[in-house]
Amino acid sequence: MSCDCEKKLEAEFSTNKVDTSLMDEVIDKFKRENGNLISVLQDAQEAYGYLPLDVLKMIADRTGNKRAKIYGVATFYSQFRLKPRGKYIILTCQGTACHVNGSDAIAEALCEELNIKVGDSTSDWMFSLEEVACLGCCSLAPVIMINGEAFGNLTPKSARKIVKDIYASEKGVAVNED
Amino acid sequence: MKIRIGFGSCGIAAGAKKVTDKFGQILAEKNLNIDVSVTGCIGMCYYEPIVDIIDDKGVFTYANVTPTMVEEIIERHIVNGEPIQEHIVSTTQEPYPQLKNQVRIVLKNCGIINPEKIEDYTENDGYKALNKVVNEMTPETVIDEIKISGLRGRGGAGFPTWFKWDAAKKSKGSEKYVVCNADEGDPGAFMDRSVLEGDPHAVLEGMIIAGYAMEANYGFIYCRAEYPLAIERLKIAIQQARDKNYLGKNILGSGFDFDIVIKTGAGAFVCGEETALIASLEGERGMPRLKPPFPAQSGYYGKPTNINNVETFANVPWIFRNGGAAFAAYGTKTSKGTKVFALAGKIKNGGLVEVPMGMTLREVIYGIGGGIKQDNEFKAVQMGGPSGGCIPRALLDTPVDYESINQTGAIMGSGGMVVMDEETCMVDMARFFLDFTVKESCGKCTYCRIGTKRMLEILDRICTGEGVLEDLNTLQILCTSIRDGSLCALGGTAPNPVLTTIRYFKDEYLAHIEDKKCPAKQCKPLLTYTIIEESCKGCTLCAQKCPAQAITGELKKVHEIDQSKCVKCGNCVTVCKTKSIAVE
Numbered sequence A: 001m002s003c004d005c006e007k008k009l010e011a012e013f014s015t016n017k018v019d020t021s022l023m024d025e026v027i028d029k030f031k032r033e034n035g036n037l038i039s040v041l042q043d044a045q046e047a048y049g050y051l052p053l054d055v056l057k058m059i060a061d062r063t064g065n066k067r068a069k070i071y072g073v074a075t076f077y078s079q080f081r082l083k084p085r086g087k088y089i090i091l092t093c094q095g096t097a098c099h100v101n102g103s104d105a106i107a108e109a110l111c112e113e114l115n116i117k118v119g120d121s122t123s124d125w126m127f128s129l130e131e132v133a134c135l136g137c138c139s140l141a142p143v144i145m146i147n148g149e150a151f152g153n154l155t156p157k158s159a160r161k162i163v164k165d166i167y168a169s170e171k172g173v174a175v176n177e178d
Numbered sequence B: 001m002k003i004r005i006g007f008g009s010c011g012i013a014a015g016a017k018k019v020t021d022k023f024g025q026i027l028a029e030k031n032l033n034i035d036v037s038v039t040g041c042i043g044m045c046y047y048e049p050i051v052d053i054i055d056d057k058g059v060f061t062y063a064n065v066t067p068t069m070v071e072e073i074i075e076r077h078i079v080n081g082e083p084i085q086e087h088i089v090s091t092t093q094e095p096y097p098q099l100k101n102q103v104r105i106v107l108k109n110c111g112i113i114n115p116e117k118i119e120d121y122t123e124n125d126g127y128k129a130l131n132k133v134v135n136e137m138t139p140e141t142v143i144d145e146i147k148i149s150g151l152r153g154r155g156g157a158g159f160p161t162w163f164k165w166d167a168a169k170k171s172k173g174s175e176k177y178v179v180c181n182a183d184e185g186d187p188g189a190f191m192d193r194s195v196l197e198g199d200p201h202a203v204l205e206g207m208i209i210a211g212y213a214m215e216a217n218y219g220f221i222y223c224r225a226e227y228p229l230a231i232e233r234l235k236i237a238i239q240q241a242r243d244k245n246y247l248g249k250n251i252l253g254s255g256f257d258f259d260i261v262i263k264t265g266a267g268a269f270v271c272g273e274e275t276a277l278i279a280s281l282e283g284e285r286g287m288p289r290l291k292p293p294f295p296a297q298s299g300y301y302g303k304p305t306n307i308n309n310v311e312t313f314a315n316v317p318w319i320f321r322n323g324g325a326a327f328a329a330y331g332t333k334t335s336k337g338t339k340v341f342a343l344a345g346k347i348k349n350g351g352l353v354e355v356p357m358g359m360t361l362r363e364v365i366y367g368i369g370g371g372i373k374q375d376n377e378f379k380a381v382q383m384g385g386p387s388g389g390c391i392p393r394a395l396l397d398t399p400v401d402y403e404s405i406n407q408t409g410a411i412m413g414s415g416g417m418v419v420m421d422e423e424t425c426m427v428d429m430a431r432f433f434l435d436f437t438v439k440e441s442c443g444k445c446t447y448c449r450i451g452t453k454r455m456l457e458i459l460d461r462i463c464t465g466e467g468v469l470e471d472l473n474t475l476q477i478l479c480t481s482i483r484d485g486s487l488c489a490l491g492g493t494a495p496n497p498v499l500t501t502i503r504y505f506k507d508e509y510l511a512h513i514e515d516k517k518c519p520a521k522q523c524k525p526l527l528t529y530t531i532i533e534e535s536c537k538g539c540t541l542c543a544q545k546c547p548a549q550a551i552t553g554e555l556k557k558v559h560e561i562d563q564s565k566c567v568k569c570g571n572c573v574t575v576c577k578t579k580s581i582a583v584e
């Protein structure tokens, strides 16, 4: 018996070819520390920036789990990215406090500035834009976080400026992860 | 002399890094050898970045410090010894007025000690409670002391802590686990983050004591991935505690072993629920399961497990230093001690406050929080996040304790208080929380998975002017079925934001449904934009920025909006310098 659920699901993942040898250390650590699947996926994402399909398949084989289980965990948690992402990940907070203080306008301004939709990355793989539920800096709402650093009390204008500044400082340093 | 900079996530977001760099740079230039240390959040986020200059005259606190101010502070205060009065908000002699009505148990050290130095914690009585517990008390007397304190869980439900510890202790099995729930998923709440960043050792000490009481030797901290700084500081703290034998084998010569490991969450609100959290710790999808068996009987890999919230643990060392009775002296008959609240939203002084239970909402919001931004009219305060509800103005004198808050239809929750004013639409708020629930439902229960989606669709309709009166009825029916048909509290309490807004703000729902108007002017499809002839200067700015070419008019003549073309984007309002666009 076969069905095409697996194919359908796999279409959600990225089939980019990657160097799977980076996984050796991750799997070793998993076996050494008797770790769990989430940590393996977190380490894999740390290594690749996202979870390529080949890596997920490899995790299934090497940890003795069914692929369905690996896909299940990878798609349950919002932290896991199934597609490549930019060098800078912008998290725009859509939590209660930020919502009340106009986070929609910030997200809109960033989409416009980067010319992408929430959830996508710029074509030069410089930025990815994602929504999060709360960054814990609610009294400085609206807030965004870029690669772990939070920026608060934003206006659409200052949010654009942050992006522009990063672009400016990156100029010449071409990044192409594709 | 010493310089201390507020370096929590909020402080950093407000610019503390630049300020710190500037201090480093100028001190080096001037060859001044002064210790610059970091601290967590004092809780007054509106003053961040905060810099304390500590000399023999005491502590001088500078607020909203910018890199340019740094130069001045060094020149005038540090070099010339003249504090700059106009930038100082607090001194040893005249401390922050906002602290006057607060009682600080959990936040005692936050914003004062360096969270990355264990010595700072031990100099402030840190690990004294642990020493006393492991060397002078039995697990039974520890649990008794917690019982006397009346401590209830700060994670939301307010379950008596002693009872959970006792159940885990009485559970059979030699392998038991203590888990600290640092998933803090309620959007709009940040108490736990601040405690973890500002005083991580207090949480560790509380966990070790809990381990001793229930005879467990292992602990986990399940911390959400969105808190990188908290995780970093916890890692440092755990290593330091191991080095000093507060963790590890034979702790302080007592024969008791205990160690703690951090597990990072992966972004799922439902993992704050105990059984989902355990599933997630085991590396599975974080889906709740039926209770019983309770985690105290069967938790992490089937072993007895006790889960408490960050703030619950952070109260524990204080209780053993000062006695359960001293703790119980604060608060009300059923809710003892203090509670930390995260004030956010349309509040002037957003931040963290810790008050004795029983203080009224009014005292918290107006007395300490300073009231509403721009002195707008207070409309409601949201407590308990997606499981909670909106408390209206008429109930501002409700005391904060578990039972009184429950009576309003909201819940105490973990301590998030999002304040709303006349510009917040309550229908939109209900829609916002439902949207959250729909995204975060784990999908196991049909009512939670599909019922909340149906509710969201109805609320979406109401917010776009397509609502009908019957919708209110349907919402109520869905609320009851979802509450009864959901396995865990995520679904079980998801109707609360809708129920409370319908209960207290029915007129707003009716305005959306019957008049097709949004009184708070937030639901864009219900708004009409017109140009005020009297003040329009004919500058053409709005016409240039209108994406729908709905605005016509000649230079220096009054402009006009073609309602059939207007897509209600609001651009014209933003660009008009003479405020000539009326929104109805």
Ligand SMILES: Cc1cc2nc3c(=O)[nH]c(=O)nc-3n(C[C@H](O)[C@H](O)[C@H](O)COP(=O)(O)O)c2cc1C
Residues within 6 Å of the ligand: B152, B153, B154, B155, B156, B157, B158, B159, B161, B181, B182, B183, B184, B185, B186, B269, B270, B271, B272, B273, B274, B307, B308, B309, B310, B312, B414, B488, B489, B490
């Ligand atoms: C959907 C859901 C999310 C929750 N999120 C959290 C959380 O983020 N932090 C927390 O401490 N408790 C959370 N809880 C409550 C926990 O299940 C649990 O009651 C609490 O951690 C127990 O600790 P306490 O007794 O110290 O309050 C959540 C509950 C539910 C149903």
Ligand code: SF4
Residues within 6 Å of the ligand: B270, B287, B288, B289, B440, B441, B442, B443, B444, B445, B446, B448, B449, B486, B487, B488, B489, B490, B491, B492
């Ligand atoms: S109520 Fe919702 S979140 Fe809770 S178990 Fe059921 S589907 Fe999952």
Ligand code: SF4
Residues within 6 Å of the ligand: B529, B542, B545, B546, B547, B548, B549, B550, B551, B561, B565, B566, B567, B568, B569, B570, B571, B572, B573
């Ligand atoms: S609200 Fe937007 S679409 Fe409507 S008139 Fe103003 S700018 Fe044009």
Ligand code: FES
Residues within 6 Å of the ligand: A093, A094, A095, A096, A097, A098, A099, A133, A134, A135, A136, A137, A138, A139, A141, A142, A143, B187, B188, B189
């Ligand atoms: S709501 Fe945005 S940081 Fe919390």
Ligand code: FES
Residues within 6 Å of the ligand: A139, B008, B009, B010, B011, B040, B041, B042, B043, B044, B045, B046, B048, B194, B351, B352
């Ligand atoms: S400054 Fe950190 S909690 Fe506000």
